Amino acid sequence: MRFRCLKRGFCCRRxxxxxxxxDIARISSYLGVDAAEVVDLKPVRIYGSYPQIPTVLVDGEPQYLALRDREDGSCILLDPSSGKCAVHDVKPLVCRFYPFTYRLEGGEVRVVVAEGAIGSCPGLVDDDAPIPQRVVEEVRRLAERHMFEIALWRAACIEWNRGGGGSREQFLEFLRSLIERDRVFAEA
Ligand code: SF4
Structure with a gap:
């Protein structure tokens, strides 16, 4: 497997x-904007069930916290003029993995190619060779970080849902206070 990011943004549109x-703490601080300007809520009812991604009860239904997208489906942070990520230095952890991801198998982190990446990511070439060791090491390092941050986020979602959830505006207030509370972890 060979990979070099060609920075064409296909994954950012797909x-x-x-x-x-x-993720939102880093992005909103980097851009100097309020969290509400970059986040969206995606209902499980429409986007499907992914048990590994925590959900929040908003407007009476479970929803995922996600980046906003444009009408054409592309990420709000994809700069339309340059075709590049506007927050490259602080992009979400899931973006940093792509076109790879990880699985936990028997307590071990296993680095794999993301589903659907072969044939759609122009920088990924399947030459029957293993995933390069430098990629494996980088994804493992990110995976440790991701597992830590997802655990914090999952705990926050449980805290919010335990109160019965609320409206979108109430959730955004909760999100802002959470960002302030946990900002130290975003910078670590
Ligand atoms: S945050 Fe950046 S890398 Fe991630 S989808 Fe958006 S534009 Fe692409």
Missing amino acids: YWIPVTHL
Whole structure:
């Protein structure tokens, strides 16, 4: 497997991007904007069930915290003029994995090619060779970080849902206070 990011943004037009409050803490601070300007809520009813992604009860239904997208489905943070990510230095952890991801098998992190990436990511070449060791090491490092941040986010979702959820505006207030509370972890 060979990979070199060609920075064409195909993945940024194709997928919706699940995030944690710590992804949003980094992005909103980097751009100097309020969290509400970059987040969206995606109902499980429409986007499907992914048990590994925590959900929040908003407007009476479970929803994923995600980046906003444009009408054409592309990520709000994809710069239309340059075709590049506007927050490359602090992009969400899931974006940093792509076109790879990880699975936990017997307590071990196993690095794999993301589903659907072969044939759609122009920088990924399947030459029957294993995933390069430098990629494996980088994805493993990110996976440790991701597992830590997802655990914090999951705990926050449980805290919110335990109170019965609320409206979108109430959730955004909760998200802002959460970002302030946990900001130290976003910077670590
Ligand atoms: S945050 Fe950046 S890398 Fe991730 S989908 Fe959006 S534009 Fe692409």
